[in-house]
Amino acid sequence: MKDILSGNEAIARGAWEAGVRFAAAYPGTPSTEILENIRGYEDIESQWSPNEKVATEVALGASIAGARSLAVMKHVGVNVAADPLFTASYTGVNGGFVMITADDPAMHSSQNEQDNRNYARFAKVPLLEPSDSQEAKDMLKLAFELSEEFDTPVLFRTTTRISHSKTMVELGERAALEPLTVLEKDVPKYTMLPGFARAKHPKVEQRILDLAQRAETLDVNRIEMGDPAVGIVASGVVYQYAREAFPGASFLKLGMTYPLPQGMVEKFRSKVDRLYVVEELDPFLEERIRLMGVKVDGGKSVFPITGELDPGLVARLLTAAGAPGADGDLLTEPGPGAEGLPMRPPTLCPGCSHRGVFTVLSRLKVFVSGDIGCYTLGAMPPFGAMHSCVCMGASIGMAHGISKVTDAQGQIKNQTVAVIGDSTFFHSGITGLMDTIWNRGASTTIILDNRTTAMTGGQETPGTGKTLSGEPAAEVDIPRLVEALGVKRIAYMDPYDLTETEEVIRRELEAPEPSVIIARAPCVLQFKIMNDPWTVDSELCNGCKRCLRVGCVALSLIEGEGEEDTLVEIDPVQCNGCGVCAQMCRFGAILPPVPVEA
Amino acid sequence: MTENGTTTNILISGVGGQGVLLASYVLGQAAMKEGYEVKQSEVHGMSQRGGSVVSHLRFGERLASPIVTQGTADFLLSFEPLEALRFFNWLRPGALLIYNTLRVNPSTVAAGLATYPDGIHERIAQAWPNSRGIDATLLAEEAGTAKATNIVMLGSIARELPFPLETWRHIIGRVVPPKTVDTNMKAFELGRAAGR
Numbered sequence A: 001m002k003d004i005l006s007g008n009e010a011i012a013r014g015a016w017e018a019g020v021r022f023a024a025a026y027p028g029t030p031s032t033e034i035l036e037n038i039r040g041y042e043d044i045e046s047q048w049s050p051n052e053k054v055a056t057e058v059a060l061g062a063s064i065a066g067a068r069s070l071a072v073m074k075h076v077g078v079n080v081a082a083d084p085l086f087t088a089s090y091t092g093v094n095g096g097f098v099m100i101t102a103d104d105p106a107m108h109s110s111q112n113e114q115d116n117r118n119y120a121r122f123a124k125v126p127l128l129e130p131s132d133s134q135e136a137k138d139m140l141k142l143a144f145e146l147s148e149e150f151d152t153p154v155l156f157r158t159t160t161r162i163s164h165s166k167t168m169v170e171l172g173e174r175a176a177l178e179p180l181t182v183l184e185k186d187v188p189k190y191t192m193l194p195g196f197a198r199a200k201h202p203k204v205e206q207r208i209l210d211l212a213q214r215a216e217t218l219d220v221n222r223i224e225m226g227d228p229a230v231g232i233v234a235s236g237v238v239y240q241y242a243r244e245a246f247p248g249a250s251f252l253k254l255g256m257t258y259p260l261p262q263g264m265v266e267k268f269r270s271k272v273d274r275l276y277v278v279e280e281l282d283p284f285l286e287e288r289i290r291l292m293g294v295k296v297d298g299g300k301s302v303f304p305i306t307g308e309l310d311p312g313l314v315a316r317l318l319t320a321a322g323a324p325g326a327d328g329d330l331l332t333e334p335g336p337g338a339e340g341l342p343m344r345p346p347t348l349c350p351g352c353s354h355r356g357v358f359t360v361l362s363r364l365k366v367f368v369s370g371d372i373g374c375y376t377l378g379a380m381p382p383f384g385a386m387h388s389c390v391c392m393g394a395s396i397g398m399a400h401g402i403s404k405v406t407d408a409q410g411q412i413k414n415q416t417v418a419v420i421g422d423s424t425f426f427h428s429g430i431t432g433l434m435d436t437i438w439n440r441g442a443s444t445t446i447i448l449d450n451r452t453t454a455m456t457g458g459q460e461t462p463g464t465g466k467t468l469s470g471e472p473a474a475e476v477d478i479p480r481l482v483e484a485l486g487v488k489r490i491a492y493m494d495p496y497d498l499t500e501t502e503e504v505i506r507r508e509l510e511a512p513e514p515s516v517i518i519a520r521a522p523c524v525l526q527f528k529i530m531n532d533p534w535t536v537d538s539e540l541c542n543g544c545k546r547c548l549r550v551g552c553v554a555l556s557l558i559e560g561e562g563e564e565d566t567l568v569e570i571d572p573v574q575c576n577g578c579g580v581c582a583q584m585c586r587f588g589a590i591l592p593p594v595p596v597e598a
Numbered sequence B: 001m002t003e004n005g006t007t008t009n010i011l012i013s014g015v016g017g018q019g020v021l022l023a024s025y026v027l028g029q030a031a032m033k034e035g036y037e038v039k040q041s042e043v044h045g046m047s048q049r050g051g052s053v054v055s056h057l058r059f060g061e062r063l064a065s066p067i068v069t070q071g072t073a074d075f076l077l078s079f080e081p082l083e084a085l086r087f088f089n090w091l092r093p094g095a096l097l098i099y100n101t102l103r104v105n106p107s108t109v110a111a112g113l114a115t116y117p118d119g120i121h122e123r124i125a126q127a128w129p130n131s132r133g134i135d136a137t138l139l140a141e142e143a144g145t146a147k148a149t150n151i152v153m154l155g156s157i158a159r160e161l162p163f164p165l166e167t168w169r170h171i172i173g174r175v176v177p178p179k180t181v182d183t184n185m186k187a188f189e190l191g192r193a194a195g196r
């Protein structure tokens, strides 16, 4: 049977067909739908973890217990999970263990553009890269086989265009599994004391040499001869772009991109006149190939090191570099577009519980040390109320660092506030708060507890009382957790009440000790909360635009009756009746819905 | 058209929450049912938060890339005028642009930080003479709900594509909520009539 599956759906299917018993992840675009789809396969025990490090550790535990297991994350998640990954490379596995990294060239929804192929070399583990959904499904099975045969974790890399592109897939079935019966103990294998680890390191080095040998005969690596004038080395979605751009060329198509099959690369070189390495981001393949002493006629000298490629770009840049045979259709430079169009960036939903907090923060003269989530949109106009955002969980530690050096002079006291979402607090904010308390900090932390991981589509968190599969679970009690960390001042505010929000934030900023403010209000999108729309009384509205500072798309300026007269209007379809804009109006022009008589 | 001359490239643009991805899904399923190879690509991420959304759909006998190359789209289906104007130069010369005439303000306009282009329909017609504006949201309301705007838009392009009516009906019937099948079929018909 055939279906059109996204790369992520295909990976989930591949996990099921490959006999995976356990999968763990922390959400992150473009990887999130992998676990959301795995949840649908009852034979796989699957879970969200609080962060990627924990996801990797639980999956490794499952592997040691004999299960094929999967840890899934976006590219920056591997930074968090790098610690267990690097030493799992030494312990090796029992049941196959695969880590999926979903990279995001062009940063469609990420804070950096790191190329995680580098992790394979750094951690000395093999790397597989599918070029469409069929390969994503098939190569995942290969990943588990290699993991078990070579006793190694396997890194499996997609990019946004693999994870979120849909192509046709032939579906297979899952073979029946025997239940696991023994939990073997093997101290030298799994206990990385220096003595045992020293014995492991040479084996890890040998393993990579052995894998390079195997790479020569894996059918995911192959030479596809066409016109010998142009030879292209490519992998992943870039292989598809290059195929489209140079339909007649010769290809070295790599499914395993670390370690590389040197013999195959040399053979390919000897068959083609010019050799081009086409890859997004770092010159990862190019450098390895050049190190082999193989001549490369074009790589990063032709292609940019930032952003994504596409078929047109590959056709134009390689043609400019002297490669014949591009599809003429792709060679024309696209015509100019329309100039000066307003951008349409993402924005806080109408009714979002974060809106009131940023409306207030934008008028307080504080440095907002921010974090990652929907609330990062508080950095955008009209708020401009987030002044740093680096990685998940960083807000609290950074605020502490800022207040430590600014407080020391006694001049700019308590001018820093950390803002963090609930999911991000559980992910890696707790240790930052612990640091603040331990080291006698005085900064204020606002926890935006909207009861979900909204930014990635509304996943459960350790605080929502439910697991990935919807089963009831214990709920982390944020106030009691914070209290246990040593926080003495815990305040609460209703983020829809601007007066209260401002009062509480001001008061806690003044306090000479650290404090935590909890704004608990559910995400209106995730919980499908719909309130009746508010309206503008056109008699009372004088067009001062003060309400527009809440940055809500339901509000707009329209022409009034008189000349030069502008008024604000509320779109009743988009408005979610939160009343935040009304609190900005000094003329009482924004009115609540009239209750319908029963 | 690319490679062997039988590939159709469609770009669908709109605003997060307008149902762009569902429309693209229907097109993909219809193409598959008709025996074509199908590739599709979209960027979600923060799309639900009212940002621009683009979906690429390609079908044909043999194709490699899941994304359409700028300047080679055979059709641009835009769910909002500004998003038509933003993407018209993805079309190949002479190709067809169909767009929903209902304006949706971007957040920058709502916040009073930018203005929505004046005379947008004239600008589209000038930039791309082979374009048709359709009151898709009005037609969807006529069919029963504004939520069916994406199905009206599909109807508006239906005559241009080599899929029989039963295929459209079959796929739409499968993807929309059961209670709304009649409304959506009506929306599709209204779109088809308007797409002339």
Ligand SMILES: Cc1ncc(C[n+]2csc(CCOP(=O)(O)OP(=O)(O)O)c2C)c(N)n1
Pocket: A026, A027, A028, A029, A052, A074, A076, A077, A080, A111, A372, A373, A374, A375, A392, A420, A421, A422, A423, A424, A425, A448, A450, A452, A453, A454, A455, A456, A523
């Ligand atoms: C290490 C890492 N993992 C995952 C992500 C993707 N990501 C960004 S923010 C976020 C969660 C946001 O949830 P929350 O803090 O509750 O804020 P909300 O979006 O609900 O406002 C996730 C999963 C990331 N940027 N970095």
Ligand code: SF4
Pocket: A347, A348, A349, A351, A352, A353, A354, A374, A375, A450, A454, A455, A523, A524, A525, A526, B049
């Ligand atoms: S999804 Fe939820 S948290 Fe995110 S902007 Fe919308 S309402 Fe706010």
Ligand code: SF4
Pocket: A350, A351, A533, A534, A550, A552, A553, A554, A555, A570, A574, A575, A576, A577, A578, A579, A580, A581, A582
């Ligand atoms: S009440 Fe005001 S701020 Fe709230 S959703 Fe409606 S228009 Fe937006």
